[in-house]
Amino acid sequence: MAIKAETEQNFIYSQAVPLIPIYSVLFIVFWLYTGFTTSNFVNWSLENTLTIPFVILLYYMYRWHKFSSASVTFIFIFLLLHVYGSQYTYPENPFGYWLRDTFNLSRNHFDRIVHFCFGLLLAYPMFEIFNDKLRLQTWLAYLLPIQLILSLGALYELVEWIVADWFLPTHKGTSFLGIQGDLWDAQKDMGLGVLGALIILGITYLTRRSTT
Numbered sequence: 001m002a003i004k005a006e007t008e009q010n011f012i013y014s015q016a017v018p019l020i021p022i023y024s025v026l027f028i029v030f031w032l033y034t035g036f037t038t039s040n041f042v043n044w045s046l047e048n049t050l051t052i053p054f055v056i057l058l059y060y061m062y063r064w065h066k067f068s069s070a071s072v073t074f075i076f077i078f079l080l081l082h083v084y085g086s087q088y089t090y091p092e093n094p095f096g097y098w099l100r101d102t103f104n105l106s107r108n109h110f111d112r113i114v115h116f117c118f119g120l121l122l123a124y125p126m127f128e129i130f131n132d133k134l135r136l137q138t139w140l141a142y143l144l145p146i147q148l149i150l151s152l153g154a155l156y157e158l159v160e161w162i163v164a165d166w167f168l169p170t171h172k173g174t175s176f177l178g179i180q181g182d183l184w185d186a187q188k189d190m191g192l193g194v195l196g197a198l199i200i201l202g203i204t205y206l207t208r209r210s211t212t
Contacts, residue, residue, distance in 0.1 A: 019069055020062075023076040027055075030080060034087035046163060047086030051079070065133045071125035078121040081114050090114070115189040119149045119196030124204060142201050149197040153190040 031051070038044040058075065061067075067075075085093055096110030123145040131141035 019072055019076075023072065027076065027079055027083075031083050034083050038087050039092070040089055043089045044086045047089075048083070050159075051083065055079070061129075065129055067125060068128060071128050074121040074124055078114075078117055081117055085110060085114050112189065112192055115153065116192040116196045118153065119193035119198075120200050121196070123149055123197035123200050127201060127204060142205065145201060146194060146197045149193045150190060153193040157186040157190065 031048075035041075035044060035048075084095075088094060090096075090111035091108050093108060093110035096108035096113075099105060099110070100108055126145035126148055127141055130136045130144050131138070134141075136144070
């Protein structure tokens with residue numbers, strides 16, 4: 001048990017240098033694959049307008065702060081989920097349809113999964129910066145990622161609205177937003193992001209407390 005705990009701790013806190021080339025190649029291959037096989041190239045292009053700037057930002061952030069293996073893995077998984085969502089459009093995602101049919105759900109919930117994972121997977125890298133790099137007070141290191149997840153979620157919803165309203169016809173704009181008839185879709189998406197952040201930060205708190 002001690003060996004297993006030490007291995008898990010090394011993965012969480014160790015730098016991710018060996019993983020970055022592997023993740024980079026896998027992401028580029030998958031990103032190109034989704035672009036070539038997408039059912040809606042316009043939607044795919046719009047959904048990925050923030051992907052490349054985000055990856056560039058991550059490159060420069062990593063030069064400033066060497067993320068742990070856990071953080072890099074979380075970011076990698078989230079990018080794959082987002083790109084996979086853009087391949088078919090979120091409301092038409094095959095995995096979402098499989099979940100809907102298997103569990104008798106009312107809609108395709110893949111977009112909700114990704115919004116939840118936005119908080120679940122990205123709050124920890126944010127915490128790592130605030131706690132390990134900037135050395136903020138502990139309560140601030142836990143609070144700021146939650147606030148950022150909520151703020152970025154709201155900003156994303158605003159950008160979606162602007163793109164759909166200004167650049168797309170009404171029927172395509174509605175499809176791009178992926179509300180699927182739910183008037184409270186944006187609010188639920190932001191709420192799920194915050195829920196994901198609360199869960200991962202709660203796990204982080206308990207994990208760090210048990211190792212100190």
